[in-house]
Amino acid sequence: xxxxxxxxxxxxxxxxxxxxxxxxxxxxxxxxxxxxxxxxxxxxxxxxxxxxxxxxxxxxxxxxxxxxxxxxxxxxxxxxxxxxxxxxxxxxxxxxxxxxxxxxxxxxxxxxxxxxxxxxxxxxxxxxxxxxxxxxxxxxxxxxxxxxxxxxxxxxxxxxxxxxxxxxxxxxxxxxxxxxxxxxxxxxxxxxxxxxxxxxxxxxxxxxxxxxxxxxxxxxxxxxxxxxxxxxxxxxxxxxxxxxxxxxxxxxxxxxxxxxxxxxxxxxxxxxxxxxxxxxxxxxxxxxxxxxxxxxxxxxxxxxxxxxxxxxxxxxxxxxxxxxxxxxxxxxxxxxxxxxxxxxxxxxxxxxxxxxxxxxxxxxxxxxxxxxxxxxxxxxxxxxxxxxxxxxxxxxxxxxxxxxxxxxxxx
Amino acid sequence: xxxxxxxxxxxxxxxxxxxxxxxxxxxxxxxxxxxxxxxxxxxxxxxxxxxxxxxxxxxxxxxxxxxxxxxxxxxxxxxxxxxxxxxxxxxxxxxxxxxxxxxxxxxxxxxxxxxxxxxxxxxxxxxxxxxxxxxxxxxxxxxxxxxxxxxxxxxxxxxxxxxxxxxxxxxxxxxxxxxxxxxxxxxxxxxxxxxxxxxxxxxxxxxxxxxxxxxxxxxxxxxxxxxxxxxxxxxxxxxxxxxxxxxxxxxxxxxxxxxxxxxxxxxxxxxxxxxxxxxxxxxxxxxxxxxxxxxxxxxxxxxxxxxxxxxxxxxxxxxxxxxxxx
Numbered sequence: 001x002x003x004x005x006x007x008x009x010x011x012x013x014x015x016x017x018x019x020x021x022x023x024x025x026x027x028x029x030x031x032x033x034x035x036x037x038x039x040x041x042x043x044x045x046x047x048x049x050x051x052x053x054x055x056x057x058x059x060x061x062x063x064x065x066x067x068x069x070x071x072x073x074x075x076x077x078x079x080x081x082x083x084x085x086x087x088x089x090x091x092x093x094x095x096x097x098x099x100x101x102x103x104x105x106x107x108x109x110x111x112x113x114x115x116x117x118x119x120x121x122x123x124x125x126x127x128x129x130x131x132x133x134x135x136x137x138x139x140x141x142x143x144x145x146x147x148x149x150x151x152x153x154x155x156x157x158x159x160x161x162x163x164x165x166x167x168x169x170x171x172x173x174x175x176x177x178x179x180x181x182x183x184x185x186x187x188x189x190x191x192x193x194x195x196x197x198x199x200x201x202x203x204x205x206x207x208x209x210x211x212x213x214x215x216x217x218x219x220x221x222x223x224x225x226x227x228x229x230x231x232x233x234x235x236x237x238x239x240x241x242x243x244x245x246x247x248x249x250x251x252x253x254x255x256x257x258x259x260x261x262x263x264x265x266x267x268x269x270x271x272x273x274x275x276x277x278x279x280x281x282x283x284x285x286x287x288x289x290x291x292x293x294x295x296x297x298x299x300x301x302x303x304x305x306x307x308x309x310x311x312x313x314x315x316x317x318x319x320x321x322x323x324x325x326x327x328x329x330x331x332x333x334x335x336x337x338x339x340x341x342x343x344x345x346x347x348x349x350x351x352x353x354x355x356x357x358x359x360x361x362x363x364x365x366x367x368x369x370x371x372x373x374x375x376x377x378x379x380x381x382x383x384x385x386x387x388x389x390x391x392x393x394x395x396x397x398x399x400x401x402x403x404x405x406x407x408x409x410x411x
Numbered sequence: 412x413x414x415x416x417x418x419x420x421x422x423x424x425x426x427x428x429x430x431x432x433x434x435x436x437x438x439x440x441x442x443x444x445x446x447x448x449x450x451x452x453x454x455x456x457x458x459x460x461x462x463x464x465x466x467x468x469x470x471x472x473x474x475x476x477x478x479x480x481x482x483x484x485x486x487x488x489x490x491x492x493x494x495x496x497x498x499x500x501x502x503x504x505x506x507x508x509x510x511x512x513x514x515x516x517x518x519x520x521x522x523x524x525x526x527x528x529x530x531x532x533x534x535x536x537x538x539x540x541x542x543x544x545x546x547x548x549x550x551x552x553x554x555x556x557x558x559x560x561x562x563x564x565x566x567x568x569x570x571x572x573x574x575x576x577x578x579x580x581x582x583x584x585x586x587x588x589x590x591x592x593x594x595x596x597x598x599x600x601x602x603x604x605x606x607x608x609x610x611x612x613x614x615x616x617x618x619x620x621x622x623x624x625x626x627x628x629x630x631x632x633x634x635x636x637x638x639x640x641x642x643x644x645x646x647x648x649x650x651x652x653x654x655x656x657x658x659x660x661x662x663x664x665x666x667x668x669x670x671x672x673x674x675x676x677x678x679x680x681x682x683x684x685x686x687x688x689x690x691x692x693x694x695x696x697x698x699x700x701x702x703x704x705x706x707x708x709x710x711x712x713x714x715x716x717x718x719x720x721x722x723x724x725x726x727x728x729x730x731x732x733x734x735x736x737x
Contacts, residue, residue: 086636
């Protein structure tokens with residue numbers, strides 16, 4: 001087991017496309033690190049550079065104590081799990097598992113022990129004699145895992161290993177993966193575009209966009225204090241609601257938008273450094289769907305806003321209330337990238353809402369809200385997020401200041 | 412010459428236009444027949460012409476040949492197995508068979524080896540370079556055996572006196588060798604191998620095209636997985652790529668083997684079977700046209716047929732298996 005350090009790593013493909021841009025990141029010994037981001041953000045390229053399948057254009061990658069830039073993959077002591085499993089079709093499950101060990105001239109008895117152990121751990125014992133073609137998707141996935149496990153490497157590298165499985169299997173494999181990591185404690189780098197996978201599996205999650213690291217932190221911290229609009233919108237489902245508002249001070253601090261006015265707690269103003277300088281100016285306000293509640297069920301201290309529910313999605317344990325806000329959708333590079341990604345991957349048509357924004361509130365299942373009815377929503381204003389309209393950075397976020405400084409240095 | 416070109420054009424025209432017209436006409440004819448007879452008859456109308464062609468030009472001659480092999484040299488009196496005994500005990504026949512075995516052993520394996528090597532190496536070139544290289548290697552496939560042999564006559568050419576025009580001699584003397592009468596050498600079976608080069612030159616392109624397609628079907632991820640598992644490039648080739656294209660290798664091997672079993676043109680054009688290069692099919696022509704021994708000629712053909720058919724069956728079966736797993 002080992003730590004992995006990426007130091008100012010660039011990847012420039014022939015033709016000039018920069019896939020990874022100045023990526024610096026430390027992955028601790030035994031840590032489960034997830035790279036997440038929309039397609040084309042460079043997360044797979046970064047992983048493949050750690051694996052040695054792609055050259056490093058600039059910077060250095062260290063695994064354990066060794067700089068591995070010039071080492072071939074086989075000498076990096078890592079194992080990789082591929083999206084389409086990449087099993088050798090002409091070998092049985094047992095041969096697939098043993099192949100990497102035989103190449104390393106390991107004694108037969110040791111190979112047998114390790115293969116047997118891995119097969120038992122993954123429930124593959126009765127399939128050892130079969131070829132991959134005779135296995136189901138989930139079984140192939142487990143063989144791919146087993147091939148990595150038997151190697152007992154310094155680190156596991158996983159490139160979207162669950163994305164070829166159906167939804168139900170994905171959830172159960174996700175749990176087994178977490179268990180496996182708990183048991184083996186091997187440093188793991190895991191690439192996914194699925195933010196739920198990222199949140200559930202990662203000790204820490206690195207959010208990438210266009211080859212640049214946006215933020216790396218624990219899932220909870222990413223959720224609670226995203227560094228910019230992009231991370232805010234990417235992490236969390238349903239996604240955070242945004243609106244451009246004016247920060248005003250009347251009876252107390254408040255944000256005004258689309259005929260609504262939400263008071264902002266004094267503590268927020270003091271806690272978020274620099275926010276007070278935005279009084280009288282426009283800011284982008286973000287509210288998580290989970291920071292809403294049905295007014296009749298919520299804490300009486302919360303602020304209220306009255307809206308008309310357009311659609312209600314009853315999920316059993318909660319209800320998603322979708323409603324319109326009479327303000328244009330926030331137009332910022334960060335948010336348009338997100339919309340683009342959604343359109344790409346799910347081909348979800350973005351509903352035409354004219355000059356209105358679509359918001360989602362998550363309320364208690366006991367709410368009696370019905371489509372087309374007015375609902376008095378309570379808002380936990382302590383959790384409002386504030387972003388600069390130009391830079392898209394979270395106001396008062398400690399890392400945002402660094403990002404801003406780096407951006408000016410670059411320009 | 413004009414006459415010949417016209418002839419060729421007419422043949423092409425009849426083939427391309429005549430065949431569809433024939434089928435349309437037959438189909439129209441069948442449509443006039445009433446009721447159940449029509450449904451019963453229709454498949455035969457379409458399969459019929461092909462069956463007739465195979466029957467007239469393949470089955471009938473084959474049967475007739477088998478009959479001839481049991482008759483005397485003029486094809487008149489029944490002589491039982493005596494033709495077979497004669498051919499089997501003929502000492503010169505032994506050399507012919509041995510030459511054929513040499514061909515069968517070396518040509519398919521070398522063809523596959525070269526085809527595989529080119530396919531793998533070309534795969535690593537840039538797209539345009541790959542296309543150019545493959546086209547050049549594939550080009551000989553478009554040349555008839557006789558045409559190719561004529562080309563190689565010039566490569567191997569040797570004149571006892573006067574100006575030399577042979578390409579191989581030019582290269583050979585460049586490196587300090589003496590002028591040689593290639594394909595007429597006295598050393599061992601070298602002449603055979605010089606002729607085999609022509610066949611390999613012709614067939615390597617075919618092997619390369621099929622193998623290249625198969626190699627491109629090998630998932631890149633399995634190669635990357637092997638690289639991480641600890642393979643060097645050599646091990647990746649032998650332990651990951653080759654096993655995954657095994658089926659194609661076997662199909663190419665058997666197909667080339669069948670070509671080689673029937674090889675005739677190359678030897679006939681280059682040496683006429685002289686200089687210890689004779690092979691079975693050429694020996695058949697000699698028996699038939701020079702010696703006018705119909706019985707012996709028929710025996711040779713029957714023997715060749717009996718060797719070819721199992722390979723053919725094997726090939727078709729393998730091809731079907733491959734299609735089934737697709």
